[in-house]
Amino acid sequence: MTTHQPEPVIFGELPLTIEQLVGLAQRRAQALLQNDPAYREKIAKGARFVDRLLDKEGVIYGITTGYGDSCVVPVPLHQVEALPRHLYTFHGCGLGRLLSEEATRAVLAARLQSLCQGVSGVRIELLERLQAFLDFDVLPLIPEEGSVGASGDLTPLSYVAATLCGEREVLHQGQRRSAAEVHTELGWTPLILRPKEALALMNGTAVMTALACLAYARADYLLKLATRITALNVVALQGNPEHFDERLFAAKPHPGQTQVAAWLRQDLAIDAPTAPLHRLQDRYSLRCAPHVLGVLADSLGLLRQFIETELNSANDNPLIDAEAERVLHGGHFYGGHIAFAMDSLKNLVGNVADLLDRQLALLVDVRYNHGLPSNLSGAPAETAMINHGFKAVQIGASAWTAEALKNSLPASVFSRSTECHNQDKVSMGTIAARDALRSLELTEQVAAAALLAANQGVWLRLRSGHEGLPAPLAAMREQLAADFPPVLEDRALESELRLCLARIRGQHWRLYA
Secondary structure (H helix, E strand, C coil): CCCCCCCCEEECCCCCCHHHHHHHHCCCCCEEECCCHHHHHHHHHHHHHHHHHHHCCCCCCCCCECCHHHHHCECCHHHHCCHHHHHHHHCCCCEEEECCHHHHHHHHHHHHHHHCCCCCCCCHHHHHHHHHHHHCCCEECCEEECCCCCCCCHHHHHHHHHHHCCCCEEEECCEEEEHHHHHHHHCCCCCCCCCCHHHHHHCCCHHHHHHHHHHHHHHHHHHHHHHHHHHHHHHHCCCCHHHHCHHHHHCCCCHHHHHHHHHHHHHHCCCCCCCCCCCCCCCHHHHCHHHHHHHHHHHHHHHHHHHHHHHCCCCCCCEEECCCCEEECCCCCCCHHHHHHHHHHHHHHHHHHHHHHHHHHHHHCCCCCCCCCHHHCCCCHHHHHHCCCCHHHHHHHHHHHHHHHHCCCCCHHHCCCECCCCECCCCCHHHHHHHHHHHHHHHHHHHHHHHHHHHHHHHHHHHCCCCCCCHHHHHHHHHHHCCCCCCCCCCCCHHHHHHHHHHHHCCCCCCCC
């Protein structure tokens, strides 16, 4: 799929969209920092106010006190400068796999956008260095695990703070290297974080929000792909396209459900002559596809609102109101909205996996596929008895679906009291976001299996004399044929499934306007 070059993404006073952040994460857009004098002064004013408070020996959480439950422990002024390094140092205990390059770029962008709100008390130099990390593709190596999603993504974001200071490791130009070495190579002086800056970097929701943006973009494409697969399966199973009649959906007008039905009408060219019907009413996985997919379609707007509001928020603590000269202590690091969005997305995506799995089960079963060969095998009669077509693919899709459904248990209800019962109610938003990406990964695998099977089913139907395809499905079939030839004799389909997955994750096929 060809795409135009996106406009540069400018970090500053204007809000960012999910699509802009994803474009940055995928290296399809350049990050720039708002650079007019008024904006730079706005940022500098917050940092100056923090310095004035220090001169007055004010009590400020995380600046002249310890962190978390240690907020009652005063830090003498001669130790204040050392405190930020201790914060990112003792949080250097993440485990699990490293975030992908795409996810890491999304994290950098999400953290930069939050700090650009101008109420975090950081210097413009910190914003410039974060922007430079994106521009020069200096990617902190961030372990996925270790955040409970309130008091922010402290442990994973400590790797951002540390690498800005020339510590720990980064990925640069495809190589894992020390941050200090990369700073030297680029001619940069590692930052020495000022009071409040380590806290501003770490005490926020950037990891969960970044992952949520990536998950949203994948789910949006998956919705359209699942609709297209359903249309192919209606043809392959000689289903009844009247189930998607416009008048029918006017009687239950959920907008997303109505949109999915309209896409199906477009794909199936309902006004054209159709083959004789085998059943007056198709089984639910075909007949109710708009109702299943419509829930995801209708939920995306709400999920976008939650995610983009979080993306464009100041979500550290405390906030610095330089205009009113106030320090505002609160809990904006709590990731409840992202946790809810991602727990919801897991449920929605799991239902898509289940729908496609049921359609695939109909396709391969001679009791329900209305005359297609067993397991969609294209083998001739003389070798039909030793060929098994898509039998194992259907088993695999069932396994992936089961795992996606198992994964739909909400993470947000598993709040754990941590850190001496200071963080006694936490969001688990980062775990929810990681779970959502895993559910999407599994459901995309189901979609790859379902798409290849639907393609085979339509090919078999055309081979047996079906009159042809409406233009949208004919175009899709032509694109699929270039990569996925019919299965005439059994062959290992792993490489084709992986190619199909790559196509899905790259949003290769243009699906609906």
